[in-house]
Amino acid sequence: MSFSEYYNNIKNSVVSIFEGMAVTFSWMLRRPHTVQYPDRVEPSRPIVQQRFRGLLEVDLNICTGCLACQRTCPIGVIMIEVSKGAERYITRFDIEAGKCMYCGLCVEACPTGAIRHTGEFAFSVGDIRKLVLHFVNEPVKPYKPVKDAEPPAGKEVGSIVREIVNRRREGYTQYIPPAVPEVSSKGDKEST
């Protein structure tokens, strides 16, 4: 080791410690980023970041029933049933939140952006089977994309899953799959 190298080692360590201490001191003067969840949450501060990958939800207003998300999901979290016939109906759209690993592949695959991550994360239940989110209560007609047109504005992100979570907290009710309606009985149906 030459003398200049020796000297430079000392100089570099002194300078870097000096700068490092300035950085940590400046951080001590800033506001902590942590949120004291759940009892000291300030309403003005968002709990999660905008691109947080929380519980999945499906906006059935714009779901085309293409099953792309079901096929992409590596662990089979999404279960979709579409009735065959002259008029297609989505009769089942379940997401097993207990199994989901929040990888976001289904979100990427979705052509219309119907399936998406929300900021919701608080969903603890006493039974793992209660973690299955049912999005279809009565059969829904899939959305048919119109060429060169924006899809209709969906519901607010998080509102659908929040509704399910709130309903689930009140008490778990046995899930009864909805019956497939006859094609002739009714025309269009509003989404749930």
Added chain:
Amino acid sequence: MLELSDRIIEYFGLSHQYSLIVIVVLFFVYGLFALTFGSLFAGITSWYERRIAGRMQSRIGPNRVGYQGFWQWLADGLKCWFKEDIIPRDTDSLLFRIAPYLVFTGVLCTFVVIPFSPSVVGSDMNVGIVYIIAITALVVAGILMAGWSSNSKWTLLGGIRSTAQMISYEIPVALSLIVVIIPAGTLSLQKIIISQGGAPYNWYIFHNPAAFVAFFVYFIAALAEGNRTPFDLPEAESELVAGYNTEYSGMRFLFFLFAEWMNLYVIGGIATALFLGGWRIPGVSYEVQSASIWLEFLGFIIYLIKALILVNVIIWLRWTLPRLRIDQLMIMCYKYLLPISILLIVISIIFTILYELFPLLGVVVRVLLFLTSLLILGYFSYRVYYNIKNFPDKVYLKWMI
């Protein structure tokens, strides 16, 4: 302590046959005081360090127990108190039991010579610094015992690392203290403090350039000797679970932590006494200060503030620097700190002789060094300001969250 007992005997008008009793009682009281002071300091520092760590890492830290989580340290202590004292089957039981107390005693015994104020000191030994260096060897023995007797890979590795580190770093600590002992001409901590002045430029840190560097050499080496981050290899949690105290639980485990946090005050206290003027008040001579009880108390406060500032710096360093590798640690000791401190001793001798010949030179060098350190502090403040300005987060000085 002897002076204090004389003063007490004089104050109460006792006859001198009671002096032995007074001294024994005084030693007992002082021992209790040092134990209480050290333990309370260790406890409160554990909470304080966690709060500071929280703010530096952009979190909040413990704030639930009591006002701002202040009683967290007591809650942790109670928790450890009520925990089961587990002694694993294959341990060397006796060594395993006494090791934490050896570590604790080794650190606590340094309070014998660390002064609090002109007359409140356990014993103003004429070999005070040698005593400190010698008594802290108990810590090495205790840690090695803990590591060996636990009969576990992690503890053995941690204990042996720790021993290697502490024995190596005792050398730079001792050598950097000699830099101050040369101008002071004494090993007694009280006399070293008395020979410094109250004003900052009379402190030994500004005595000559060698002493200025020696302060930092001492600080780094003392951190390493006390197993503090960035030299906390013995308890490197990512490699060794918890190092030498892996197998401990309950109160025995807590005694290691007591020793660690009390050691912070010891590092700060020794550095304050030797380099930063100790309990001297600017513009007040030693005779005047030791005559008045209020000035003594003021000296105690001043000493405490200086030591606490250094403790703050230690905590701050812990959350700034990453841990060194073991070979880097040894390189730092034997290739950098050791030669530098030997060189500093030579420079200090030269300067001390020069000051004898030209007294004016001493004043000039002291003032220049003092101004230089003020400049460094100013530049540091600028760097902090720069870091704050170039980041979107605003300054938020509200400590209580």
